[in-house]
């Protein structure tokens with residue numbers, strides 16, 4: 070009688086991770102479908118599907134077997150295999166720390182709280198959301214307690230989205246930004262405003278033209294309409310973007326470029342990494358650096374509009390017939406302090422994030438009471454941006470993040486802005502005058518450069534190491550500030 074030899078540990082680990090990636094793929098389709106095409110009444114049944122998939126993935130992943138395989142795979146020579154083991158160990162250890170009961174409680178109560186937030190926001194009724202936010206905060210404290218060796222509570226949360234990032238480092242960058250952004254915004258010049266309507270079909274055509282020039286391939290990508298735009302990648306060669314097209318303005322064009330940035334990062338990951346945890350962008354901030362790069366550094370550049378305005382203008386003869394290219398560029402780049410983070414321009418955006426970063430730490434430290442949030446929110450919005458928040462729907466209730474217990478995530482948006490310009494400076498040093506290329510409708514060299522330096526590596530390098538390899542420096546707000554000063558001089 071012969072026995073089959075057990076597979077070597079690396080093959081075995083890869084097989085388990087590939088199976089988990091397949092389950093993740095299924096979960097991602099279930100999620101995408103629920104946001105794009107599922108009839109609303111299907112929500113309860115779909116929640117069961119997602120909960121089951123999540124539980125099965127979790128149990129499979131935190132198993133002793135995975136731990137034993139990781140133990141047998143220390144010190145591998147092949148750098149990609151070593152990266153796979155490193156990343157898997159990091160995620161396995163994190164997942165093992167959090168008791169299954171707490172994880173289930175967090176996901177269950179988030180589902181309830183997000184529905185309560187939705188209602189509270191619609192009615193601008195913060196009081197009805199207070200108990201839910203209290204619950205989320207309490208669960209977050211219990212979650213943080215699973216990582217007792219971390220220096221500050223907030224570090225636990227940051228590290229989840231941005232490996233190795235610390236509160237002190239973010240604090241330093243944000244203090245510097247605040248110093249410069251507040252006066253920059255105060256010195257802003259008046260800018261022309263665009264008035265619609267901008268018919269939806271014409272906007273969708275414009276979105277298509279831009280996506281195709283950027284390298285959107287209908288064989289592997291799709292785009293749909295949803296109330297809140299997002300990008301998802303269920304699996305290899307399957308990129309799904311969404312946009313929200315509203316005839317009142319042209320935000321859909323910019324949000325489409327934004328989601329393209331997320332999509333292209335995932336699409337251009339080396340195919341050899343497929344069905345493994347390495348087949349994803351390396352961190353939230355790196356991801357956001359790409360969406361911001363395509364949305365702002367490309368999509369709000371003079372070169373881009375030299376190419377695209379002559380194509381856009383005829384699509385909207387009523388709204389844009391008498392608007393010249395320069396006025397248009399000023400209108401879509403202007404600094405306009407407002408209440409809503411999601412609508413904020415390149416200069417004011419950072420202050421929306423800094424406000425949230427401060428409040429999250431104060432909530433965790435207990436130095437701010439939940440019931441006092443609206444008042445503090447409104448007064449700081451006035452200090453930082455000079456705006457008077459009219460009601461809580463346009464203030465403290467505007468974002469969904471806290472309702473699903475997403476604390477520590479907001480800073481990655483602004484770190485993405487900072488990193489986008491650090492990478493941009495490097496790309497320009499290598500590629501010369503990008504604007505001239507954009508003015509000819511050519512974006513391929515930039516995309517190739519990004520693929521080579523950022524995208525293809527997936528998660529092989531932790532974010533800090535990737536940034537260091539490409540730019541030779543660590544997180545640095547100065548290039549971003551210089552970019553803003555030049556742009557808004």
Ligand code: ZN
Pocket residue numbers: 327331357360
């Ligand atoms: Zn984004």
